Amino acid sequence: MKLYRSEYYILSLLGIITIIGLLSNYHSYQNGNQTSGAAIFGDLVTFNKAFVSYIGVRLLSKYFNSNKVLNSITKYIELIFYILSFIIVLDFIFKFFPQPPRYGVYSFQLFFKHPSRFGFAFTFIFLALLPKYYKDRKSILVFVLLLGMLSLRVKYIGFGFLTVVFMFYGKRLFKIPKAYFLWIVVSLALIMLWLFWDTFQMYFTFKSINTAWSRAIVLYYSFIIGNDFFPLGSGFGTYSSYYSGVYYSWVYDSYKISKVYGISRIYPNFIADQYWPMVLGQFGYFGLLCMVGIIYQYFKLFLTNIKFYVKSEKYYYFLSIILGLLLLLVDSTSDAIFSQQRGVVMFIYFALVVNTVDERHEK
Numbered sequence: 393m394k395l396y397r398s399e400y401y402i403l404s405l406l407g408i409i410t411i412i413g414l415l416s417n418y419h420s421y422q423n424g425n426q427t428s429g430a431a432i433f434g435d436l437v438t439f440n441k442a443f444v445s446y447i448g449v450r451l452l453s454k455y456f457n458s459n460k461v462l463n464s465i466t467k468y469i470e471l472i473f474y475i476l477s478f479i480i481v482l483d484f485i486f487k488f489f490p491q492p493p494r495y496g497v498y499s500f501q502l503f504f505k506h507p508s509r510f511g512f513a514f515t516f517i518f519l520a521l522l523p524k525y526y527k528d529r530k531s532i533l534v535f536v537l538l539l540g541m542l543s544l545r546v547k548y549i550g551f552g553f554l555t556v557v558f559m560f561y562g563k564r565l566f567k568i569p570k571a572y573f574l575w576i577v578v579s580l581a582l583i584m585l586w587l588f589w590d591t592f593q594m595y596f597t598f599k600s601i602n603t604a605w606s607r608a609i610v611l612y613y614s615f616i617i618g619n620d621f622f623p624l625g626s627g628f629g630t631y632s633s634y635y636s637g638v639y640y641s642w643v644y645d646s647y648k649i650s651k652v653y654g655i656s657r658i659y660p661n662f663i664a665d666q667y668w669p670m671v672l673g674q675f676g677y678f679g680l681l682c683m684v685g686i687i688y689q690y691f692k693l694f695l696t697n698i699k700f701y702v703k704s705e706k707y708y709y710f711l712s713i714i715l716g717l718l719l720l721l722v723d724s725t726s727d728a729i730f731s732q733q734r735g736v737v738m739f740i741y742f743a744l745v746v747n748t749v750d751e752r753h754e755k
Contacts, residue, residue, distance in 0.1 A: 395450060396746075398693040405682040405689070406443055410436065412679045417627030425646070431629030431639035435674075438634060442735040443686070449743035458747035462523075462709070465741070469520040473536065476502070476513070480539065499544035508727065511548035512719075512734055514540030518555070519716050519741070523708035530559065547722045554722075555715055562711055566698050574691065577718070606654030606662040607726065613647055614669035624676050631673035634728070637663035643673070667724035667731065690717055690742070697749055709745045716742065 395403075417432055479502055483489050491498035492507065501507040518536040525533050537552045558565065565576060610632050617626055629635040631643045637660035644650040654662030664670065672680045694717065698710035716738050723729040 395447075396693055398689040399447065399450065401689045402443065402686050403447065405686050406440065409675050409679045409682045410440065412624060412675045412682075413439075413628045415627075416621065416624040416675065417630075419621070419624055420627050420630065425626075425642045427627060427629050427641065428635075428639040431635040431641070432627070434638075435629035435633045435635040438731045439628070442730055442739040445736050446739040446743045449740055450747065453743075453747040458744045462744055462748070465744075466520055466524050469517055470524075473517045473521065476517075477539065480542070494544040497544070500542040507543035508545050508548075508723075511540045511543030511545050512723065514543075515548060515551065515719055516716075516734075516737070519712040519719075522712040522715075523705070526559070526708045526711075533559070547726060551719055551722050554718060558711065558715060563702055563707075566695065566702060574688075606652055607665050609649055609652050609655065610663070610666060610669045613649060614673040616647070617643065617673040618676050618680070621676055623678055625672070625674045625679055627674060629674075632663060632666060632670035632728075633674065633731070634664045637661075664728045664731075666726060667728045670728060670731075687717070687721070693746070694742075697746070706748060709748065713742045713745045 413436065414432075417427055420427065480500060483491075483500065483502060489500075489502050491500060493499070494507075499507045501510040504510045504513065514536055518533060518540065521536065522533060534556070537555060540548050541552050568576065614632065617631060625631075626641075626643050629639060630641045636643070640650075640657050640660065644655055649655055650657060653659065654665070668680070668683075671683050675682075691714070694710055694714045698707060698714060701707045701710060720729055720735065720738060729735050
């Protein structure tokens with residue numbers, strides 16, 4: 393099937409990033425810094441998998457009915473929501489699962505590995521139920537958001553407030569020209585940053601490398617690496633990516649940050665704790681601009697369709713994927729979500745919704 397122009401741009405930009413990454417690996421090798429082939433290959437696959445999944449679902453759309461798939465997803469997600477809600481009640485009473493304290497109260501995570509995973513699960517449930525419940529069951533949607541906020545993660549609390557704005561004022565906002573709309577989104581993000589400034593400072597600023605959070609160190613040194621390797625980066629599998637920790641990268645030793653808690657050889661668990669420092673460090677400023685371009689093209693595609701379907705039932709599906717993309721952006725500030733399985737799930741959902749526009753492949 394024929395892709396949208398924006399999707400061709402996305403493929404082109406993704407190809408440019410991949411080429412920049414491989415050229416960066418070669419340049420680093422020429423300078424005596426060798427990266428494991430397994431790290432390069434693993435990181436290349438991990439970086440591209442969400443976007444490739446999206447394109448794959450789009451190209452194969454003629455072999456299945458996307459509307460039926462979306463209806464099935466909603467059906468099962470609704471069942472999962474009621475089951476999880478029941479488990480939350482039991483956990484509140486009997487405390488079966490860990491409830492790590494935060495801000496003086498206990499957060500929930502159930503059987504998920506981290507409260508952030510709990511928050512993401514309920515946020516995805518909200519997005520999947522939005523098209524079905526938007527008209528006459530808004531209270532349930534708000535309830536789902538509130539359950540997600542039990543994770544007590546700032547990003548999900550902020551996303552919850554952002555979502556409420558779009559739920560009740562979305563149709564007015566989407567009548568605004570795309571450029572102005574994006575400026576409004578940026579303005580809302582800045583307001584969220586101002587409201588949670590203390591938390592931002594705690595994670596993303598530091599006075600001494602010996603007392604700093606790994607997240608702040610990774611962000612700070614991504615700019616230094618971007619400057620040092622300009623116009624390239626350090627290459628796939630070298631910085632702030634999962635495989636740069638598994639096959640411990642020479643970059644951390646080279647910049648003398650290999651003893652920072654969470655980035656060390658002994659405990660590298662927080663190396664891939666963000667997304668954008670990885671993009672800047674591994675692919676340089678040009679790679680970063682290409683990635684911003686990819687996100688812009690997705691917004692452009694989704695906004696074009698939501699404006700066209702503003703008086704249709706499909707409006708609610710496109711509202712859900714616009715909010716989903718905003719969720720990924722919010723989450724990417726403290727997680728490499730675009731490179732994770734959760735990112736793959738989200739982009740498959742995006743593709744299924746976009747598939748419903750092209751009636752030529754719907755029966």
